[in-house]
Amino acid sequence: MAGLGPNEALIGAPGSRARLSTPALVLDLDRFEANLAAMAAWASDAGVRLRPHAKMHKTPRIAQAQVAAGAVGICCATVGEAEVMVAAGIADVLITSPAVAPGKPTRVAALNRRAKQLAVVADHPDNVAALAAANASGDRPLTVYLEVDVGSARTGVTGAAAGVAVVEAIRSSDSLRFGGVQAYAGYLQHMPDYDARWAELERAMAPLREVLAALAEIGVRPEVVTGGGSGSHRMDPEMGLLNELQVGSYCVMDVDYDRVDFVGGDGAPPYLPALFVQATAINVNHDDTAIVDAGLKVFATDGPLPRFAGGAPVGATFRFKGDEHGAVVYGDANERLALGDTVLIQAPHCDPTINLHDVLHCLRGDRLVDIWPIAARGASA
Amino acid sequence: MAGLGPNEALIGAPGSRARLSTPALVLDLDRFEANLAAMAAWASDAGVRLRPHAKMHKTPRIAQAQVAAGAVGICCATVGEAEVMVAAGIADVLITSPAVAPGKPTRVAALNRRAKQLAVVADHPDNVAALAAANASGDRPLTVYLEVDVGSARTGVTGAAAGVAVVEAIRSSDSLRFGGVQAYAGYLQHMPDYDARWAELERAMAPLREVLAALAEIGVRPEVVTGGGSGSHRMDPEMGLLNELQVGSYCVMDVDYDRVDFVGGDGAPPYLPALFVQATAINVNHDDTAIVDAGLKVFATDGPLPRFAGGAPVGATFRFKGDEHGAVVYGDANERLALGDTVLIQAPHCDPTINLHDVLHCLRGDRLVDIWPIAARGASA
Numbered sequence: 001m002a003g004l005g006p007n008e009a010l011i012g013a014p015g016s017r018a019r020l021s022t023p024a025l026v027l028d029l030d031r032f033e034a035n036l037a038a039m040a041a042w043a044s045d046a047g048v049r050l051r052p053h054a055k056m057h058k059t060p061r062i063a064q065a066q067v068a069a070g071a072v073g074i075c076c077a078t079v080g081e082a083e084v085m086v087a088a089g090i091a092d093v094l095i096t097s098p099a100v101a102p103g104k105p106t107r108v109a110a111l112n113r114r115a116k117q118l119a120v121v122a123d124h125p126d127n128v129a130a131l132a133a134a135n136a137s138g139d140r141p142l143t144v145y146l147e148v149d150v151g152s153a154r155t156g157v158t159g160a161a162a163g164v165a166v167v168e169a170i171r172s173s174d175s176l177r178f179g180g181v182q183a184y185a186g187y188l189q190h191m192p193d194y195d196a197r198w199a200e201l202e203r204a205m206a207p208l209r210e211v212l213a214a215l216a217e218i219g220v221r222p223e224v225v226t227g228g229g230s231g232s233h234r235m236d237p238e239m240g241l242l243n244e245l246q247v248g249s250y251c252v253m254d255v256d257y258d259r260v261d262f263v264g265g266d267g268a269p270p271y272l273p274a275l276f277v278q279a280t281a282i283n284v285n286h287d288d289t290a291i292v293d294a295g296l297k298v299f300a301t302d303g304p305l306p307r308f309a310g311g312a313p314v315g316a317t318f319r320f321k322g323d324e325h326g327a328v329v330y331g332d333a334n335e336r337l338a339l340g341d342t343v344l345i346q347a348p349h350c351d352p353t354i355n356l357h358d359v360l361h362c363l364r365g366d367r368l369v370d371i372w373p374i375a376a377r378g379a380s381a
Numbered sequence: 382m383a384g385l386g387p388n389e390a391l392i393g394a395p396g397s398r399a400r401l402s403t404p405a406l407v408l409d410l411d412r413f414e415a416n417l418a419a420m421a422a423w424a425s426d427a428g429v430r431l432r433p434h435a436k437m438h439k440t441p442r443i444a445q446a447q448v449a450a451g452a453v454g455i456c457c458a459t460v461g462e463a464e465v466m467v468a469a470g471i472a473d474v475l476i477t478s479p480a481v482a483p484g485k486p487t488r489v490a491a492l493n494r495r496a497k498q499l500a501v502v503a504d505h506p507d508n509v510a511a512l513a514a515a516n517a518s519g520d521r522p523l524t525v526y527l528e529v530d531v532g533s534a535r536t537g538v539t540g541a542a543a544g545v546a547v548v549e550a551i552r553s554s555d556s557l558r559f560g561g562v563q564a565y566a567g568y569l570q571h572m573p574d575y576d577a578r579w580a581e582l583e584r585a586m587a588p589l590r591e592v593l594a595a596l597a598e599i600g601v602r603p604e605v606v607t608g609g610g611s612g613s614h615r616m617d618p619e620m621g622l623l624n625e626l627q628v629g630s631y632c633v634m635d636v637d638y639d640r641v642d643f644v645g646g647d648g649a650p651p652y653l654p655a656l657f658v659q660a661t662a663i664n665v666n667h668d669d670t671a672i673v674d675a676g677l678k679v680f681a682t683d684g685p686l687p688r689f690a691g692g693a694p695v696g697a698t699f700r701f702k703g704d705e706h707g708a709v710v711y712g713d714a715n716e717r718l719a720l721g722d723t724v725l726i727q728a729p730h731c732d733p734t735i736n737l738h739d740v741l742h743c744l745r746g747d748r749l750v751d752i753w754p755i756a757a758r759g760a761s762a
Binding site for chain 1: 401488672679720761
């Protein structure tokens with residue numbers, strides 16, 4: 001897509017929200033900013049560093065807003081994302097997955113020359129050797145974190161001995177610097193129940209405790225222990241292991257995270273849904289449904305279904321009708337949509353939903369006030 | 382993503398396939414060209430026009446190859462896709478979904494000035510009126526097709542009277558021209574069994590027969606009746622209703638379409654898988670799995686699971702491990718992957734998989750020979 005898409009000319013126009021060419025990914029700026037402020041205030045009280053994860057939003061403007069709200073820097077999941085964020089001026093970037101594929105160590109070393117602060121995780125001595133070789137001619141060391149697998153069975157070392165071996169490999173290289181330890185229990189972040197999530201987190205973090213103990217035995221006490229996510233962030237400080245949190249979804253929320261009890265009790269949810277797809281009723285020829293112009297090319301399909309957040313009759317539910325279409329299933333609803341009516345649909349799983357779109361349409365009430373490029377969209381390599 | 386991505390410098394280099402930064406969406410050009418040739422030869426024998434659907438590939442270079450192989454033009458699902466394809470020089474474009482959302486009729490009318498040949502479908506008199514108004518100051522009529530709903534309960538008119546009303550609205554406008562009728566039974570294209578699909582197609586097409594009969598009664602015999610897809614294309618000419626086919630997936634195939642019996646019998650499948658994601662083993666710390674750098678941000682998740690097509694141990698299966706990661710689950714396999722090994726994974730559902738990527742890495746054997754921008758990726762509005 002060239003530039004900011006078909007709605008660029010509407011920026012600033014009163015009532016422009018109703019005139020958006022759809023489907024359009026929209027961000028409620030008031031709610032987004034309230035979510036940033038709520039997280040920043042909580043982190044300040046809790047005394048933890050925030051390093052929000054940009055894999056969720058892939059949007060330099062959001063990363064900049066997070067840093068402005070007090071984050072120490074951001075995380076990226078891929079080298080490609082990090083290249084985009086560094087180019088956008090983000091000063092401190094941690095790449096949270098090992099850079100193993102062809103060309104990746106070289107690209108990381110090249111980025112280390114351009115970035116103000118860059119770090120990458122590693123979980124295997126061979127990868128540490130590849131990073132060291134790639135950065136051998138660099139003018140400053142590349143910072144490398146040990147990643148520990150805490151229950152996801154994904155990346156990270158398994159076992160304290162393997163962790164010590166990776167740290168020793170990092171510390172024995174002149175071209176590398178040991179930055180700390182990462183442990184991310186991604187699989188439990190979306191567990192709705194607070195107590196069940198807490199119990200699972202206790203279990204998950206046991207390997208991290210073991211690795212930290214083994215490192216202490218060789219005199220290594222990591223300055224930074226980073227990890228966690230929106231689901232566990234209020235537990236992690238109490239657990240006493242992490243001092244830097246990689247929260248992501250809190251700033252826009254989604255249908256999946258709306259089911260998560262963050263605070264353990266009856267308190268109001270601290271973060272509010274701010275991310276929606278605006279769609280238009282393009283077919284009203286059926287008695288039981290209307291068809292909107294939003295299908296599985298604008299919504300993630302790995303989580304729960306998208307959910308109506310405005311415009312649709314009360315009681316109506318969303319159903320996918322292929323790549324470009326969705327159905328407003330009326331069910332017991334009494335109202336009906338007219339041709340051209342607009343509906344607002346909450347994103348089901350925010351990360352892969354945002355990754356389908358090129359721009360975020362930023363709204364204040366009924367006005368389109370800005371369009372932000374999702375500049376790292378698709379930067380998967 | 383800027384330009385052609387991190388692998389641009391590898392174009393033309395011997396053995397470059399093994400050096401791709403991953404995950405990388407790859408197109409086997411030999412197979413792709415064989416698929417184009419097989420479809421073109423079949424259509425020529427069958428005496429039907431081909432208008433392949435570009436919603437599948439969103440790639441001007443593929444559209445150009447299809448036209449070069451004899452297609453009369455292409456289809457687009459969205460106005461945004463059509464804008465990209467017209468800008469890329471495609472001479473004849475049909476937009477296959479009604480242009481209802483705000484700004485869409487105006488954009489279609491503007492595109493009608495730039496395109497050599499453009500058409501759009503409509504299924505409601507109010508939308509016809511909006512198109513007529515938008516094109517009122519145009520220097521030539523906008524071609525509009527009636528869309529008939531043939532069982533998808535999505536877009537299209539339901540009932541012969543509604544169809545006649547739309548056609549009369551089109552024909553009564555000075556700024557519009559009636560182009561023909563579209564009927565697309567998308568829901569049955571992926572039915573694996575030939576006979577079951579045939580029976581379903583017979584049922585689905587009944588409303589089209591009724592509309593064509595009602596139009597004949599008022600003296601209207603559409604020049605073009607367009608529709609169908611890869612699943613039904615060998616049946617549609619026998620059915621005697623369509624004279625132009627909107628095939629899409631045939632040119633790259635996917636796991637889902639590999640289950641479809643196109644020819645009704647024991648013959649070899651006429652189209653071969655040509656679309657894969659190349660990924661790298663980035664973690665081999667587990668006994669039962671390796672982790673690759675390909676997750677649900679590079680594969681569609683609405684269909685079957687991705688399937689290994691090369692590099693993985695025989696018997697291993699793919700499992701999603703989140704947004705950026707997948708697991709090579711060894712199961713009973715004897716072999717193991719080493720850190721940095723490359724695997725090739727067949728796309729599960731081609732349309733939404735391609736829509737996740739910015740470029741296609743075109744391979745001849747082990748050489749990267751070109752990179753094609755997926756220029757209409759994300760052009761959902």
